[in-house]
Amino acid sequence: MHAVRIHGRGGQGVVTAAELLSMAAFTDGKHAQAFPSFGSERMGAPVMAFCRIDEQPIRTREAVTHPDVVIVQDPTLLHHVDVFGGLSAEGYILINSTFSVEDLGIGEFLANLPNDHLYIVPASDIGQKHLKRPIANTSLLGAFAAMTGFIKLASVEAAIRQKFPGAPGEANAAAAREAYDHVTAFSNTQEGVSQHARAN
Amino acid sequence: MRAQIEGSQAVAEAVVLCRPEVIAAYPISPQTHIVERLSRMVKQGDVGHCQYLNVESEFAALSCLIGASAAGARTYTATTSQGLLFMAEAVYNAAGLGLPIVMTIANRAIGAPINIWNDHSDSMALRDAGWIQLYAETNQEAADLHIQAFRLAEELSCPVMVCMDGYILTHAYEAVDVPTQSLVDTFLPPFSPVQVLDPNEPISIGAMVGPEAFTEVKYLAHQQHVRALALIPEVAGAFERQFERPSGGLCSPYRMEDADIAVIALGSVIGTIKDAVDELRREGIAAGCVKIGCYRPFPMLQLRGELKGVTRVIVVEKDLAVGMGGIVSADVHMSLQGLHIPVHTVIAGLGGRSISKASLKQMIHDARAERLSEPHFLDLNMTAINDEQARRRDQRRAGPVAEQLIRAINAIGTKVV
Numbered sequence: 001m002h003a004v005r006i007h008g009r010g011g012q013g014v015v016t017a018a019e020l021l022s023m024a025a026f027t028d029g030k031h032a033q034a035f036p037s038f039g040s041e042r043m044g045a046p047v048m049a050f051c052r053i054d055e056q057p058i059r060t061r062e063a064v065t066h067p068d069v070v071i072v073q074d075p076t077l078l079h080h081v082d083v084f085g086g087l088s089a090e091g092y093i094l095i096n097s098t099f100s101v102e103d104l105g106i107g108e109f110l111a112n113l114p115n116d117h118l119y120i121v122p123a124s125d126i127g128q129k130h131l132k133r134p135i136a137n138t139s140l141l142g143a144f145a146a147m148t149g150f151i152k153l154a155s156v157e158a159a160i161r162q163k164f165p166g167a168p169g170e171a172n173a174a175a176a177r178e179a180y181d182h183v184t185a186f187s188n189t190q191e192g193v194s195q196h197a198r199a200n
Numbered sequence: 201m202r203a204q205i206e207g208s209q210a211v212a213e214a215v216v217l218c219r220p221e222v223i224a225a226y227p228i229s230p231q232t233h234i235v236e237r238l239s240r241m242v243k244q245g246d247v248g249h250c251q252y253l254n255v256e257s258e259f260a261a262l263s264c265l266i267g268a269s270a271a272g273a274r275t276y277t278a279t280t281s282q283g284l285l286f287m288a289e290a291v292y293n294a295a296g297l298g299l300p301i302v303m304t305i306a307n308r309a310i311g312a313p314i315n316i317w318n319d320h321s322d323s324m325a326l327r328d329a330g331w332i333q334l335y336a337e338t339n340q341e342a343a344d345l346h347i348q349a350f351r352l353a354e355e356l357s358c359p360v361m362v363c364m365d366g367y368i369l370t371h372a373y374e375a376v377d378v379p380t381q382s383l384v385d386t387f388l389p390p391f392s393p394v395q396v397l398d399p400n401e402p403i404s405i406g407a408m409v410g411p412e413a414f415t416e417v418k419y420l421a422h423q424q425h426v427r428a429l430a431l432i433p434e435v436a437g438a439f440e441r442q443f444e445r446p447s448g449g450l451c452s453p454y455r456m457e458d459a460d461i462a463v464i465a466l467g468s469v470i471g472t473i474k475d476a477v478d479e480l481r482r483e484g485i486a487a488g489c490v491k492i493g494c495y496r497p498f499p500m501l502q503l504r505g506e507l508k509g510v511t512r513v514i515v516v517e518k519d520l521a522v523g524m525g526g527i528v529s530a531d532v533h534m535s536l537q538g539l540h541i542p543v544h545t546v547i548a549g550l551g552g553r554s555i556s557k558a559s560l561k562q563m564i565h566d567a568r569a570e571r572l573s574e575p576h577f578l579d580l581n582m583t584a585i586n587d588e589q590a591r592r593r594d595q596r597r598a599g600p601v602a603e604q605l606i607r608a609i610n611a612i613g614t615k616v617v
Binding site for chain 1: 371469
């Protein structure tokens with residue numbers, strides 16, 4: 001079982017990201033469950049959403065307290081919310097930012113993570129380029145597919161197109177693809193933890 | 201077709217397959233996605249000649265359906281929490297008039313303090329209103345129960361609530377097999393009411409009944425529920441034969457054949473309990489669980505049969521009878537009269553608190569070691585409680601409890617659980 005926790009703020013598409021992730025996993029023939037943990041349902045408030053992916057049917061309904069993957073859609077949460085709480089030692093972290101690990105001030109948390117288990121992706125910039133709005137969620141799903149291999153990029157794109165038919169779906173799928181390529185390029189350079197992942 | 205969809209969407213699609221003729225609803229979280237989707241589908245003309253009534257309140261929603269149902273229409277609504285309380289008078293009337301209305305309850309806590317998250321306080325508050333109450337474990341079951349609910353309601357002339365956990369199910373994406381129209385049509389015949397308001401053959405429904413007959417009317421309502429105890433497994437059986445999957449029924453055992461300790465619960469938490477049971481089994485503890493799928497009528501004999509062999513029962517319930525303890529536990533106690541099996545009450549998951557497998561396992565260990573208080577509150581923050589109690593001892597004008605506690609514990613949304 002892979003448990004994913006996504007952190008962001010109300011209005012950033014955190015819940016949608018978890019839903020799309022589960023749809024992609026379903027397309028891949030896996031069992032998946034996505035659900036939100038709403039705060040007080042207002043724009044800008046910290047929001048979490050969860051997704052479990054498994055080969056077996058998923059019965060548990062508890063919140064994800066011990067994730068295998070943490071996705072941080074909004075880096076301003078890093079020092080307000082315990083986003084890495086319960087993350088497994090072999091876990092993965094994906095952060096939407098243009099800053100490095102040092103600039104973000106999170107180096108000490110991440111010192112023991114395996115190589116290639118941390119990516120900082122300029123997902124808002126990628127979103128801005130394709131969607132004309134700094135929306136990060138669909139880009140991060142592409143990056144997630146590249147980083148973990150838990151789901152296929154094609155399934156992410158299919159989920160996006162299914163949820164957003166027409167031009168918005170195509171633009172979001174393109175953003176996911178670019179973020180996928182961004183991560184793949186870094187992992188191919190064998191640089192390990194891609195703290196160099198600044199936007200240009 | 202199997203699809204990865206939101207629970208609310210699965211329910212809306214199942215309701216549409218039942219060919220409702222009048223839907224009236226007032227939006228309230230976490231029920232909103234169900235009625236939003238239904239209103240859209242009606243507007244698009246996907247629901248035959250169905251009328252969707254935008255009403256000004258929950259009280260109006262159910263009142264409209266009482267009229268529509270009495271005129272012979274198949275009717276549906278959905279609500280939750282304060283919305284259910286607001287329609288309470290009509291809830292009793294719908295049952296008392298024998299109108300087969302189906303209503304989804306997207307289970308949510310009741311304020312004050314205001315809380316939009318899941319527990320069973322709402323449907324439990326209306327448990328004795330005369331409606332049949334079914335509780336879903338998964339979104340597949342939630343969808344399936346609606347199809348069964350219309351058939352049950354119309355065969356019994358009794359309204360049915362389908363209860364599903366708010367957010368945990370309504371907002372969860374998981375795979376659901378939404379059946380075909382022809383399968384549902386075979387299972388659910390067109391509504392043939394036993395009483396109809398028809399201007400050509402005028403009758404009255406809702407007469408005043410005095411002391412001479414009121415008890416007899418109530419007795420017959422009770423007999424309908426007794427009849428439901430036989431019909432619910434029959435309908436679930438027919439559903440399984442036709443749709444080739446089990447769904448619904450009175451109560452469902454899991455690993456109970458040789459169980460020594462049994463956990464009883466309603467709704468989606470059964471999934472987490474099953475995982476806890478499996479782990480305890482691997483540790484050599486003979487645990488099992490029983491899902492109560494139908495809470496009203498209460499399946500007393502069936503539950504007694506399931507629990508006969510155990511030495512200990514734990515009822516995990518997402519509600520609280522303040523000043524008493526468990527609501528479901530009291531009914532389980534009644535079912536076990538004379539068997540001398542200890543029944544523990546565990547209050548869990550109130551106001552959306554996540555119920556973890558770890559806490560459930562610890563609860564079972566504690567029960568076996570006689571360490572559970574009665575009633576036991578799962579994962580209670582005793583430090584915060586002791587601090588607040590001390591503060592209230594020390595000062596007369598201690599202020600509101602809720603505001604003090606949220607300040608003491610955390611700001612909403614910043615902690616993982």
